[in-house]
Amino acid sequence: MAASTNNACLLMKAMTVEIQDIAMPQVGADDVLVKVESTGLCGSDLHNYNHGGFGKPITEPLVLGHESAGTVSAVGAGVSDFKIGDRVAIEPTMFCRKCFNCKTGKTNVCRQFRQASMAPTHGTLAQYYACDADFLVKIPENVSWEEAGCIQPLAVAVQLAKRAQFSAGQTIAVFGCGPLGCLVMATARAYGVSKILAFDISQSRVDFAKKLWADYAAVSLARPEGQEYPEWAEAFKAQALAAAGVDSWGVDIVVEAAGAEPCMHAGMAFVHSGGTYVQAGLGRPINAFPTFSIVAKELNVLGSVRYTAGCFQTAIDLIARGCIDLKPMITAVFPMSKSKEALEAVRKGEDLKVVIMNQQV
Ligand SMILES: [Zn+2]
Ligand SMILES: [Zn+2]
Incomplete structure (x- = not known):
């Protein structure tokens, strides 16, 4: 792996974020390492930031972000569906695939899901993020990185x-x-x-x-x-x-x-x-x-909460085929180094959608 730094936006406590170079994520046999390009912010990021966590305050620094897309940077030995260079959107809700709801297709209300940026699971607002290959969906070339940062909410x-x-x-x-x-x-x-x-x-x-x-x-x-x-x-x-x-x-x-x-x-x-x-x-x-x-x-x-099988692909198709133009919605784009300013912009509410470019640190 050529990359040497993995700068991330860490939530330290309520109202405090810091950009720090953190350890590169481990890539297991079924995992993919994504070089993250863009991350949309939403009200739940603001809640995380305002309260220093969801429900109870975090006890360790937490990487924020859950609306992301990027390029495949490395693949585990068992991954055959993705190759280095593929453009992908990241599904941030990691459902268990085993519970009753998962088995009946309601993966959005999995009994034991983990969610990127919900402690203790780190988020995607970093230069690199690793997850199981089946939590990634390919994106065609004609979807810009800014738009790709809005696939999850779509x-x-x-x-x-x-x-x-x-x-x-x-x-x-x-x-x-x-x-x-x-x-x-x-x-x-x-x-x-x-x-x-x-x-x-x-x-x-x-x-x-x-x-x-x-x-x-x-x-x-x-x-x-x-x-x-x-x-x-x-x-x-x-x-x-x-x-x-x-x-x-x-x-x-x-x-x-x-x-x-x-x-x-x-x-x-x-x-x-x-x-x-x-x-x-x-x-x-x-x-x-x-x-x-x-x-x-x-x-x-x-x-209605989160998304189920096929929703990411449908969202990507709607953008790629020109059925939905997200560009006018994206009213502010910040480099990751200005994550605090980006969160403050969400708080002000004057922008419709705020997107952070993860590699701009
Ligand atoms: Zn969101
Ligand atoms: Zn489940």
């Missing part, structure tokens, strides 16, 4: 589309126009969904959604002080659906991609009876939720 949107069964003819409403909401809209458009409505509290994010993927986008109706959620949600729905030219009955599918309690109430009002509501935003762990409507409207209320 795969998350593809999984959501699978769960919600996006198809032509539907009308969907997306609450939250951040990276996840935008990727859901992009996927919905690629899948031929007929009408996409988008809502956010930020005018700039609404403008972005309108410019790129939404047929109708608006700032959420403000809730007057003292007004209960149901009353507000119905008023918001009546106003928005009229403005969007959608039947006042409601939309077929709602995707809550903000993790905000008001959006949950609005979403449950916007979806028509017999429709589907997907909770994708995280936000606070416990929220008030209009459970009565689940029963009365006989809704399919679903969660």
Whole structure:
């Protein structure tokens, strides 16, 4: 192996990252060593950074990053599907392949998965990263490294589309126009969904959604002080659906991609009876939720997390075939040496998608 340094962005404690040259990862017989080129950042990286870990604080420095792609630099003796120089995207969730959920195809909710950048498993925000060969998916030449740093979140949107069964003819409403909401809209458009409505509290994010993927986008109706959620949600729905030219009955599918309690109430009002509501935003762990409507409207209320078999390949195909153009979404690119600035940019929320170039140290 020619490489001598493996600089990585290490989370030291809450709000503190350092670039350090760490040991080159061991490459087992079934492993591939990837020279990582790009890493997208998302809200979960910010959570890791803000809190110094997920759940409980880290006890040792942890390499951040989980949305990465790069070039194969070395392969283990037992690897036959990859060769040095192959361009690959990294699936950061290492499922066990043995538990009930893995065996039934729900690898995204594996009982004992490990996740890159979730302690004690190091992440991908380093110059080099090693993993089992089957956690890599090849990328064609026409996908730029910047875009390749967004394949993982697009795969998350593809999984959501699978769960919600996006198809032509539907009308969907997306609450939250951040990276996840935008990727859901992009996927919905690629899948031929007929009408996409988008809502956010930020005018700039609404403008972005309108410019790129939404047929109708608006700032959420403000809730007057003292007004209960149901009353507000119905008023918001009546106003928005009229403005969007959608039947006042409601939309077929709602995707809550903000993790905000008001959006949950609005979403449950916007979806028509017999429709589907997907909770994708995280936000606070416990929220008030209009459970009565689940029963009365006989809704399919679903969660969607990570991705399952085929989602990465679909995401790559959508980009490579030009069905989804991620470039306008990538509004900031940082060298790895400026990882702290990149994390701070995610915090500010003015950029839609922030990508780090791992070899720029
Ligand atoms: Zn992410
Ligand atoms: Zn499993």
